Amino acid sequence: MKNNSLQVRPVSTRSANRSCIFSACLLFFNVHLAAQPFEVGHTALTFTDPARNNRSVPCEIYYPADLAGDNVPLAALGGAFPVVSFGHGFVMTWEAYQNIWEAVVPEGFILVFPNTETSFSPSHLDFGLDLAFAIGQVQSLGQDANSLFYGKVAATSCVMGHSMGGGASFLAAQSDTSISAIATLAPAETSTSAILAAADLQIPALIFAGSNDCVTPPGVHQLPMYDALSSECKAYVSITGGSHCQMANNNLLCNIGEASCTPAPAISRAEQHLIVGRYLLPWLKFQLKGDCPAGEVFDAAIATDPAITYQRTCELCPATNTEEMASSKGGRVYPNPFNETLQVIAADYLPSEFSLFDSMGRQVLRQNFSGTFSADTRRLANGIYFFEMKSQHGTQGKGKLVKE
Numbered sequence: 001m002k003n004n005s006l007q008v009r010p011v012s013t014r015s016a017n018r019s020c021i022f023s024a025c026l027l028f029f030n031v032h033l034a035a036q037p038f039e040v041g042h043t044a045l046t047f048t049d050p051a052r053n054n055r056s057v058p059c060e061i062y063y064p065a066d067l068a069g070d071n072v073p074l075a076a077l078g079g080a081f082p083v084v085s086f087g088h089g090f091v092m093t094w095e096a097y098q099n100i101w102e103a104v105v106p107e108g109f110i111l112v113f114p115n116t117e118t119s120f121s122p123s124h125l126d127f128g129l130d131l132a133f134a135i136g137q138v139q140s141l142g143q144d145a146n147s148l149f150y151g152k153v154a155a156t157s158c159v160m161g162h163s164m165g166g167g168a169s170f171l172a173a174q175s176d177t178s179i180s181a182i183a184t185l186a187p188a189e190t191s192t193s194a195i196l197a198a199a200d201l202q203i204p205a206l207i208f209a210g211s212n213d214c215v216t217p218p219g220v221h222q223l224p225m226y227d228a229l230s231s232e233c234k235a236y237v238s239i240t241g242g243s244h245c246q247m248a249n250n251n252l253l254c255n256i257g258e259a260s261c262t263p264a265p266a267i268s269r270a271e272q273h274l275i276v277g278r279y280l281l282p283w284l285k286f287q288l289k290g291d292c293p294a295g296e297v298f299d300a301a302i303a304t305d306p307a308i309t310y311q312r313t314c315e316l317c318p319a320t321n322t323e324e325m326a327s328s329k330g331g332r333v334y335p336n337p338f339n340e341t342l343q344v345i346a347a348d349y350l351p352s353e354f355s356l357f358d359s360m361g362r363q364v365l366r367q368n369f370s371g372t373f374s375a376d377t378r379r380l381a382n383g384i385y386f387f388e389m390k391s392q393h394g395t396q397g398k399g400k401l402v403k404e
Contacts (some may be wrong), residue, residue: 007154021051032386039068039149040102042061043148044060045058045059047131049277059114059137060115061138062111063152075286081108083138083153083157083158084104084109084112084158084166084176085172086133086160087128087164092253092254096175099249103273104280107281109332128174132175135157139153141362144264157370157372158287159181161187168190174200180287180372183280186213186221195225200230200313202341202374204343206280209239210265213265215244222236232314233316239276239308240307241265241266242269243264243272244269270310271272281294282298290331314335337402338402339403341374342374342401343374346369350370350393353366355390356387357386365377384401386399387401
């Protein structure tokens, strides 16, 4: 397999040209994401997992609404919303992540915070299983006519977390292959190894680190996770001067731990939050909603931002590497050329059938799915392939793909 890793190394100066380019990208980002049509609704639910001795999993859930408040209806417009399950840090609770729900939910995502394993002796594995279980439960509520969430939950999902919760996110994704993507904030290695779990993951991944993180130093925690990932499309964003605890809102217990080590953060908490949002939001919109313009925002910003250094193995939405289905809205097959996996997104997330044919016209892959799926293409020989996507409304699109 060829090495297609794209990397930017730390720089000591910020040229005027780079700053100007980044300013233009940031303006594009602000214009593209400025429209936040949704208020934030909230509810608290407790799920019971019969597979784990009826384990109780209390959750705080934030969701897009037309009016802010508790137990208000979900937004009437906007269709179905993807689910993001977020794991808190060690001895922290969901309240520390108001910065996350206030940024993510207005963009059209349901954010679930399992409020478990908050003690000084948490089970990392159980927490990871809670994160995955919560996604499935909320998606099931989308099929329940008596639920607040009926008809408003998409098939796509992402597992997220900070520190311990970030490490547990790898365990969650390893336990449930239906999870679409993983994004973590300064993830910490866990007792059931997140680094080892990462090797089993092929889903799109985004890892944030702070260059001044003295609690979970990137070289011991985040970088080994990134390197271990088997994902064909993964990105690592290091926030220059960023710290461990500043990924979240101000939290006493986290601050006590961070105050005992060096280096101290070199940027403000507000600045670090802005940088996280700059990449997290367009990445989520691309991975869970098939929003190609958002992917272009991510690609443009990451290549020119003086506030970060990064590694990545793919661009999200390069015009030369994407087969867009012109006859449909939002349907996509990518990357092109491809290697070990193909990501397939149906137009409007309709129940669909995807077929792949070799150059002789022989069908080599057929999959019925709803929303999105990842196809394992490692067994396919290099060469030219043709795809066709169908739904009950007819053919959504056709195109040519190349495996290298």
